[in-house]
Amino acid sequence: MHVLLIEDDIEAARYLSKGLKEAGYSVDHAADGRDGLYRATEGKFDLIIADRMLPHLDGLAIIAQLRERDDHTPVLILSALGTVDDRVRGLQAGGDDYLTKPFAFVELIARVEALLRRRSNNEVTTRLRVADLEIDLLARTAHRGGKLIELTVKEFQLLEFLMRRRGQVVTRTMLLEGVWDLHFDPQTNLIDVHVSRLRQAVDKGFDLALIRTVRGAGYTLRDDVG
């Protein structure tokens, strides 16, 4: 997977490139907005990570120009502003996700992965299935091993969110944003309580635990053994 990183903070860019390469991505780096836009239009990238404030050309302007040229490469915006309004503007400009600096590297990787996978699975589905767990998106019901699982509305949404990203690491912030549409960090680990309740409902009494904790990162739902 080919990632373009547009970031004027050279040191931060170096750390990010290194981390992304270690995670198996090939990374191109542009240090200002103009260069970034040039590379984005010349090269073929699977994902662009763009800083919000850049010399010569603003991150949002880059996205706007790309979208104008009908280029829909997913863009992850990195911003040191982090206000509610800034986030809204970023997404309105055509950004696909927004991350406020400073962020944990695992958060970035989880989001990069989510954006890359999102591209490849666009077909409309009414049923999701992982191992013997199956949910019906129309009837909003969940079954495991043929047995109905009682879930609240939010628990169902949480399960759907995890199942749509099977095998991916999903961070607590991503769950809070994706399931609750809340874009701030609560002081308490609310998400853990909700996931553990969901786990009680989904995994209790089965040999294979589908919902797993990824230490220092978040959760993942997968059916491989190990």
Add this chain to the structure above:
Amino acid sequence: MMRLPLALRSSATRLAILYVLAFAIAAGLLLWSVFLITQRLLVREFDLVIQTDLRGLKEHYDGEGLGALTAALNRRSDSWGRTGAVYLLVDPQFKRIAGNLSGWPPVQRPVDDAAPGEWLEFDIVARERNENVDHPVRAEIVQLDGGRRLMVGTDITESRNFVQQFRNAILWAIALTVLLCMIIGVWYSRGLNRRVRAVALACEKIISGDLSRRLDHDGSNDELDQLSSIVNLMLDRIEQQTVVLRTTFDSTAHDLRAPLHRVRMRIEETLRQPNLRTDSRSVLNDTLADVERVQRTLVTLLQIAQAEAGAPLAARERVDLTQLVDEMRDLYAPEAKRRGLTLEARSEPNVTVRGSRQLLAQSIANLLENALNYAPGQGSIEVRLSVENGQRVVLEVADDGPGIPESDRATVLQPFRRLERAPVGGAGLEQSSGLGLSLVAAVVRLHRGRLVLTDNSPGLIVRCEFETFRN
């Protein structure tokens, strides 16, 4: 105070009504006195003619006797007497001797506005176009020697008609004056109201974030126009300051976050090395935790600063508070249960406000976290949402913890004023920076609302008041 009807609440309308009334009363008084004076003059004129006529006839009688008077009366009644003149000479038994009346009038009206002498008014019946018409007559009587009486009068029908027409004309004049005044008043107050409303509308747009908007001015240089120019100057200054503030704010945020970001990246990169010594790893983990704490405080501080600066929200939307309160209750209920507390919400349906869903959600979260941290074991937390008087949205979060003494309630809303009360909740609380309530207060202010702390005896009620959503 009693509420005036909507139309009367405008000071321009009230002023116009006042002017119409004052002008109408003044014009009415003036015209009415003109009327009275004219009427008086007319009567005097008649009376003078009658008096002169009567005196002349009496002199005739005194000088030349009854025969001469009778002849004079017959002459005047027949031919060249003045128009509308009425004469009657009677003997002591009120029998007609001479004159153009057939007999002494049976019904008489006393006269109270005449010169000294014996005066009376009565009606005579005249045949006009086959109809009997009453003609009022005003007359003076004089006693002659030998018990005879001489009456000289004038048919005052014409004058009565004239007075009547004159009065009608004056009443019409007053009515038209009032009407004209009212039309001018309505036109004037409409115009003024329209201009004031335009200013108010523009100001509302500005308050809700459109700082580049200016008031219209038509160059007429009247008071309102001058006011608009001054307000526009003021807006220029405010806009300039806001831009400076925003730039400062953005660059501060950027300048603090960028180095913090690098610190975090470095620590994380080092932590990813597999052959790190255990003690180093633990030091770095502690450092990372501290960086996170700094980061959290910084985020909140910047949010408070931005909200307090009144930077208009780009993301103003219709927020269903009922739904948001339910969602937040659902989000926090399991955590409350885990801590042995009950968390309940009592909301009126479909309560909406205009604002930022994110900031409102964060405020509710902060209030709930505060309550969670301070509520005692087995305690209960209640979120209440209601609309008061149909126009004020009230969101309350009540706990039964130790509460806040009244003397501390004002200061606790200021940043970093953490109370000397011990949270009872448990883990993670040493991270509380004392900024939670300050952020709530700033967000409420940003939404043009009000935050009040009250006693739940025992416990604390945080009460946030907002305006209801209006289109």
